[in-house]
Amino acid sequence: SQTIHQWPATLVQPVGSPLSLECTVEGTSNPNLYWYRQAAGRGLQLLFYSVGIGQISSEVPQNLSASRPQDRQFILSSKKLLLSDSGFYLCAWSERKQGEQFFGPGTRLTVL
Amino acid sequence: GEDVEQSLFLSVREGDSSVINCTYTDSSSTYLYWYKQEPGAGLQLLTYIFSNMDMKQDQRLTVLLNKKDKHLSLRIADTQTGDSAIYFCADLISSGSARQLTFGSGTQLTVLP
Numbered sequence: 001s002q003t004i005h006q007w008p009a010t011l012v013q014p015v016g017s018p019l020s021l022e023c024t025v026e027g028t029s030n031p032n033l034y035w036y037r038q039a040a041g042r043g044l045q046l047l048f049y050s051v052g053i054g055q056i057s058s059e060v061p062q063n064l065s066a067s068r069p070q071d072r073q074f075i076l077s078s079k080k081l082l083l084s085d086s087g088f089y090l091c092a093w094s095e096r097k098q099g100e101q102f103f104g105p106g107t108r109l110t111v112l
Numbered sequence: 113g114e115d116v117e118q119s120l121f122l123s124v125r126e127g128d129s130s131v132i133n134c135t136y137t138d139s140s141s142t143y144l145y146w147y148k149q150e151p152g153a154g155l156q157l158l159t160y161i162f163s164n165m166d167m168k169q170d171q172r173l174t175v176l177l178n179k180k181d182k183h184l185s186l187r188i189a190d191t192q193t194g195d196s197a198i199y200f201c202a203d204l205i206s207s208g209s210a211r212q213l214t215f216g217s218g219t220q221l222t223v224l225p
Contacts, residue, residue: 042120042198042217042218042220043215043216043217043218044155044200044215044218046212049212090154090155092155099142099143099145099160099204099213100143100145100157100160101157101213102157103147103154103155103156104154105153105154106152106153106154108152
């Protein structure tokens, strides 16, 4: 069966520090991968998606970036965090020809 | 772009039925989904319905789809305290080579004892 992992689970970082969040998927090949941010107001904002290694599409211009160095690994990064980057970051995957997405447990990021 | 809307809050008594409503704007939506999010956790896929269906039942869950009105609902029968969570509806849009989901803002369901 497929599983999706995210780490760390929680992170507290100062403004201006770098960020690296990791997401890995097991039990599937060639998945579509997604990064979402969920702010305190609850809505989900799609940040990036990827249909293959090295292929990243950005949905919202910001100081975050994403990379997919391996088929089942998706990384969210920032060189300098802003206060507004605080939130709950969710990674998700889907089969290439299916619609439903399966979510990881999330990373709670607090920028102070 | 696509817009998916939900009411923000719903409170019900334990044992009653809950009905969570959702509206969407894209008439080309092919699948519509319901997700559940418990506090501090990721989203869990509950059920989905294909756009050519009117109803789908899965144990205590019933999904109703009115394509004409672009209205989706999730009914939870015999609601339990463990059903307290945020419920998101989402619809599927094909965008290039990736299929994307557009999520509503979520409905916070509170089940009172």
